[in-house]
Amino acid sequence: MSDAVASTLDRLSHVPGVRSALIVDAEAGVPVASELGMGASATAVAALTASLFRRTDEAVRQAALGGLGSFQLETEEGHLVVAGRRELIVVVVADRDAQLGLIRLEVDRAVEALQ
Amino acid sequence: MRRADIARLNELLREPMRSFVREARARIALLVNASGQVLAQHGFVGRYHVMNVAALAAATNASAHALAEITGAGRWQYMHHAGRRWQLFLAPFVTPAETLILVAIFDEHSTLGLVELFFQKLAAQVRALPEFGEALPAVNPASFEQELEAGLDRALAPDQPGGG
Numbered sequence: 656m657s658d659a660v661a662s663t664l665d666r667l668s669h670v671p672g673v674r675s676a677l678i679v680d681a682e683a684g685v686p687v688a689s690e691l692g693m694g695a696s697a698t699a700v701a702a703l704t705a706s707l708f709r710r711t712d713e714a715v716r717q718a719a720l721g722g723l724g725s726f727q728l729e730t731e732e733g734h735l736v737v738a739g740r741r742e743l744i745v746v747v748v749a750d751r752d753a754q755l756g757l758i759r760l761e762v763d764r765a766v767e768a769l770q
Numbered sequence: 771m772r773r774a775d776i777a778r779l780n781e782l783l784r785e786p787m788r789s790f791v792r793e794a795r796a797r798i799a800l801l802v803n804a805s806g807q808v809l810a811q812h813g814f815v816g817r818y819h820v821m822n823v824a825a826l827a828a829a830t831n832a833s834a835h836a837l838a839e840i841t842g843a844g845r846w847q848y849m850h851h852a853g854r855r856w857q858l859f860l861a862p863f864v865t866p867a868e869t870l871i872l873v874a875i876f877d878e879h880s881t882l883g884l885v886e887l888f889f890q891k892l893a894a895q896v897r898a899l900p901e902f903g904e905a906l907p908a909v910n911p912a913s914f915e916q917e918l919e920a921g922l923d924r925a926l927a928p929d930q931p932g933g934g
Contacts, residue, residue, distance in 0.1 A: 683852075684883025698890075702883030709881075 660688050663765045667745070670761050672753020674733065677746040678769065679705050681739060695748060704737050704746045725762065727755075738762045743769045776807065779901060783810035786895045790872075794888035795880035797856075800873040801896075802827050804862075809870065817926055827873045831862050848889075850882055859885045863893035865902035 660678055667676035667690075674692035677700060679685070684705035686697040712723035725738030736747045736758055745765045749758055783801060787810040791799050798813035800820065806828035814820045830849065838846045848861035859874040859882065872892065874885050896902055 680883075682881065684881030685886070686883075698883065699887050702881065702887040705881055706884055 659768055663745075663768050664688050664690055667747055667761055667765055670747075670749075670753075670758055672750040673747055673758065674750060675700070675746075675748040677701055677704075678765075679739075679744040679746055681705055681708065681742055681744045687743065692748065700746060700748070704735070705744060708737055708739060708744050725759075725766075727759075734758075736762050738766050740766060740770065745769070775901075776809070779809050782899055782901060783896065786810075786892055787812050789895075790874075790888050790892040793891070794874065794876065794885045796859075796874040796876045796885060798873075798875040800824060800827065802871050802873070804828055804831060804869045804871065811926070813875075814926070820926060823873055827860055827871045830860055831869070831871045835862075848886065852882075857882065859889070861886075861889055863889075863896070865897050866904055867902040868905075870896065870902075 664676055664678060667673060675690060675695045677689040677691075677697060678687040679701040680687050684702045686701040689697040689701075691697055708723065708726075711726055715721065715723050722740075724740070725736065727737070728735040733751045734747075734749045734753065734755060736749065736755075738745050743766075745762050747758055747762055749755070787799060787801060790796065791812045796812075799811065800808065800814065800823055801810040802808050802824045806824045808820055808824050811820055814823075834846045834849065838844060846862070848859060850860075851858040855877055857876050857880075859876070860871065862869050862871045870893075872889055874889070876885055
């Protein structure tokens with residue numbers, strides 16, 4: 656794992672409320688690096704979020720909205736924040752009461768750091 | 771594996787294979803055993819192609835398995851080849867009955883991660899089938915070629931009503 660990826664992942668996973676953080680190869684849909692909480696599967700989260708990211712990106716392009724920067728899902732128990740450009744996608748799984756503003760800020764920084 | 775067994779397995783594996791292809795967004799998929807017998811397929815139109823791919827998958831599995839043992843790697847997980855348009859995924863999984871090998875071909879509508887993810891699901895579904903729950907008797911060399919043919923015939927037969 657490169658220093659940039661390792662330090663980015665470390666920073667993300669230490670944000671309060673973050674359960675899991677992953678750096679995903681967007682093209683292959685496989686995890687490059689991950690810090691996982693209990694019950695999370697890196698393979699599954701990486702594959703499905705990469706697929707979702709690509710499809711959502713395609714949808715926003717078809718809607719003439721340019722490329723996709725990020726999206727966020729609200730679930731029964733928390734949030735999934737996904738952001739990326741080009742080859743790498745940053746994925747964060749967070750608790751429902753986590754500070755989303757702080758998480759989004761760190762996710763944006765992570766995307767910048769990985770360019 | 772006997773001719774009658776192959777026919778039943780073809781039926782049992784039809785739905786898991788269909789689910790795999792749909793969920794992984796694969797274009798072509800083939801399930802064979804370590805001897806190259808075809809147990810299920812999706813997307814192939816020619817007997818010749820199925821036969822070739824089945825034989826190559828069995829050979830690749832045997833070579834990779836031997837290489838993994840020689841190098842002390844233990845077992846191999848999958849082989850992935852990314853071409854300009856098409857990508858190939860080839861992976862074995864062990865059941866109590868025998869080792870099976872999945873070959874999947876996909877394009878830009880899928881990813882390696884998706885294919886690997888739903889391969890794991892397919893493997894779990896197959897392992898849960900009672901037909902794969904016990905060790906099989908050794909293949910009789912005299913009837914081996916016939917059994918290979920039986921697998922091909924069944925896998926390439928048109929879908930039955932209620933099938934797809």
